[in-house]
Amino acid sequence: MCGIYGQISKNPALNECGLSIRHRGPDDAGAKVFPVPGTGLSVTLVHRRLSIIDLSPAGHQPMSNEDGSVWITFNGEIYNFQELRTKLLTAGHKFASQTDTETIIHGYEEWGEEVIPRLHGMFALAIWDARKRRLLLARDRVGKKPVFYFVRDDKFLFGSEIKSLLASGEVPAKPNAEALHDYLTYLYFPSPSTAFDGIRKLPSATTLALEVTPDGRIAHHLKTYWDPVEAAGAARPLSHRDAVDKTRELIDEAVRVRLMSDVPLGVFLSGGLDSGTITAFTAKHSTLPVKTFSIGFRNSKLFDEIDQANLVARKFGTHHTILQVDARCAEHIGTVVRHFDEPFGNPTAILEYILTKHMREHVTVALSGDGGDEAFGGYVRYAGAWLAEKYRALPSFLTRGFFARFSHLLDDNTRGRHTNRRVREFLESAWMAEEEMYLRWVGYFSEEEKRELYTPEFRSQVGSRDSGDFLRSLFRRGAALEPLNRFGYVDLASFLTGNCLEYADRMSMANSLEVRCPFTDHHILEFGLSIPFEWKYRLGKTKKILREAMQRILPDSVLRKKKMGFNPPLPEWINRELKPMIGELLSPAAVARRGMFRPEAVERLLKEHYQGGRDNAIKIWGLLMLEVWHQMYIDRVPDASAQFLLAASGTKRAL
Template identity: 40%
Template sequence: MCGITGAVWLDERAAIDAPLLTRMTDAIMHRGPDDDGHWIDPRQVDGQGRNYGVALGFRRLSIIDVAGAAQPMGNEDGSLQMVFNGEIYNYKTLRRRLEGNGHRFKTDGDGETIVHLYEDLGTGCFAELNGMFAIGLWDQRRSRLILARDRIGQKPVYYAFDGQRLVFGSELKCLAAVEGVCEELDPAAIDEFLTYQYVPYPGTIWKGVRKLPPGHYLVLEKGNLSVHKYWDFDPTLERPVSRDQAVERLRELLTDSVRYRLQSDVPLGSFLSGGIDSSLITALAAAQRDEPIRTFSIGFPVADFDETEHAAKVAAHLGTDHQRFEVDPSGAEIIEKLVWHFDEPFGDSSAVPTWYLSELTRREVTVALSGDGGDELFAGYERYRALWLSVRLRRMFPIHRMPGIGLVQRLPDSNKQYSLLRRAKRFFEALEQPEARRYLNWLQIFPERMRADLYSDDFVQQLPGEDPFEFLDTVWQQSEGRDVVTRASITDLLSYLPCDLCTKVDVASMAHALEVRQPMLDHRVVEFASSLPVGLKFRGKRGKLLLEDAFGELIPRSIFHRRKMGFGIPIGKWFREELKPMVHDTLLADNAKIGPFFNRESVERLVGQHERMENNHGYRLWNLLILEQWLRRWT
């Protein structure tokens, strides 16, 4: 696990010299504190006589082949140079095949497999890899740079190309070290951020800077840039299968996925929240190890947000070496750290507990397993049930047109995390909308009507004609023909998972040089789960049925039937207490950075309604505060 960066330039005036490349790699030192590496060739000539310059930079967190496998890494004759962030879990199988084809290996690591596989297959090599990865590869013979990202989007790739120079990196900090790259804000990105709490790919907060989409690779050759999809995943495909067959296949795939992810030359453990997904991953890992696996959970002083008693129950059942961390998170203290590490506005408040858990776990191990992906793949989210119910209700009778429904929206809100009233408000608000729009209603932070009220006239004039909804709708349309629950889960798989959850885990863990592996996001598991008929996973009020059928004997049955808590913090309470001074000193200040974008009266109204408990705007205020603090730090 590492951080990568680099550049290719056609104009010597845009060259990346050694000191600048060092600044680009030092910007992500936290991702790889064990070693660094640099490779620069300022004068390469392509077949048409044009000069190229190339620079590759690397920071290393040593996991496999700790003593070797330094990067940048080349092939036998040096005509290929590569930097790579992530893990290739099937590298031993691929290595045996490549050695049979005559390739000679210099290291015992997984990265060198990519170099030799590219020699044999070209860009077809990425479809052979099972792993999480971001790859930068310079092919001297063809004078081309290739960037690639794993199928699910667990590892990030940012890049900017102005026609004369392409720069890339694992984080925007790498690009920000280069003058003239991260300079102009994209107004559309602010609109998208307030809709989704993240900036969706392929855009970023900066104009001219892009994210490589998951499952894609980029080629810069002869001055032309092109982006290609290599993952042949078909979201419309549904395969009939019996429950017994599905159980057997899922056991096989997920057990093998965990086995792959237990490969490590450094200490390894597992996150254990006490929920279904982390408990199952831990159980499968414990069954494949000779000694007890180390497990870690995090507790909070607010009961609504503390799952550690359930984690302890699972740990005792599995006989793990369990450690519970207790933290009392400080919103004012943590927000500055999040803003620096996330590079662009990121408003998922569960980044806070993920941050603390990663920080404390890293004191004990270097690699941790996680249960991410279970909700998306096996229909675990409450919003799937709400969407399913809304479809049934609309078919039976037009409840969304009944008198009095609007009164629900005007009732005082609750401060509790799992407020029945808050859920009812969202449900009835969404009933009148088409399915995709209805689903956005459960996801969005600021609905369209609230954003319209929030934005200043000058900011509205800067926005393009595109609606942020188009991102979600484009993904939704990819699963045309499937049932509504499957469409929602596949939409999350292709949008929310890479843009939010994977980003959160990558940034929060790598900030502390902790590698987090997510067995449920093995592409074989993803493709299989996505192809299943919905009845095997979801029925009525319950999801994750297949997980219980396949693995119910591994963990206490009560874990499958308890209320889902999520991974949250008391945001609503914070904004009435601890964060109240910061809100008034920043968001409501005369020199507020958000001032040019928003109507002050609208922001004051949100703050006032929340403080008077007329409405719970906690998550909205968190996103506004993140944006304000980000603007103060990066602009």
């Protein structure tokens, strides 16, 4: 895994941009500048290498073809590169290394832009074709590897992380008000928006082709090369028994190809069904004991799955390590924001950072269970959607009348389990259209709550924007799918790509660790969206088909276990250890200085939480991360990351 950066401009910037992403590739660095004759422009490619396959200098990037007319900077792993390499050798291509990178170069020579859909793996890449004066960027099907970019008429910059664009001095660090409005709904930034005005995120399964015109302008064109809805619709119907067998076979193969590595490899093991499945197949294909890693919580049993993780580890004879953490995790809040370059409201990111930091002491590559819920119907909201179909058959005087009024009596503050909140949200929204119901379930601040929160000045910057339009458009795109499978597609195109895979990449690469996710294999996702939802869910049991596929492989207690999620006990932390930090960063004076929110509205949110009326922990965390980001990236407070560490540990900050 690596970091990439590049630009088309009159003033190439190399050193600061490359150094800003050194953590993504500490093993090697390279850069090339290509003048574009007659335009005054140059194309720059920069690379930071984390060596995984072919550790020799032959893997140095940027890498070129034999005559130097095609160059690449590439971040990722291509699991079918040996198969492609064989085809290219047969076609007469000559190779100088054993890398997957060189396979992409020769594949581009042979097939042009059509090489991208042939790649099976995770990737972000840029190819400079000097003859055509054309720069091609591409991102993998599910967005495992990131690409950010900034474009103007005579200037284009791209990179694995936003910080490399800001380091160029060519891109202003100006907040994007509309994107921040969306952030408050989702607590991440839906593609293609980012927190910065003018900086965009290349969507998953997308190529961006740029051509330098004779008069020195930069023309660009986006193209989508994979549609999971279309692919799922083309799947061959199977019997239930065949579908169970195929589920097991696809996962087995997805794990096997992801064990390709010339460096030590391990597995995230939470104790749940998904990570247990990955551990089982990793052990099957490994000759040595697998190294597995879990995280537990001191002073809290919420979301702690250590007992189940130990059970799976014993079953497959792994070399298992448990890392115990507590609320002092929040000391890393500044570090997390510094590696995201944006506010990010999922507190799991801090756990991912701490665990991958520990794992990097033992392994360089790790497999995770991300993607299993989207493929096989694992989220509780899928059960809610199934139940809502039955609920809507009841008389409206019950659904919109009695039950809806009753829902307001439910107390939210459930010590982190969210049971009452989920019941309340279900009763309030189950009668709605599926996209509106889903938005109520996955959103945090509603449009009404946000506008109540905003100052008049910030409200005017946001205008009439409705953040829910993003999800509504995804439901329209998924219209051809079975109704309940649409939820899986929407999660794949939003939550998985924009949230789970974002923190998996950013937090692991902060520690120079490569994470591979077998469940995000496009063959598995296409298959998962094609099978009837009734095979995934039945009478309170999610991921039914995966549980059947893993019978007699995983322990019975893991197969019976309900999904818990990889989450910290956030309400407990906010009510105790983090309360002083929150009181300082979200005080009325601090909120007034920021100018986005009305101090009395934030104060009401905090009071409501601390008095037990509503579990607002995740909303408070989202606002906290937003303020930290503002101080670090917009205010440019010196040594802000260290200052937040002191605040989290209870020491007075000097800001």
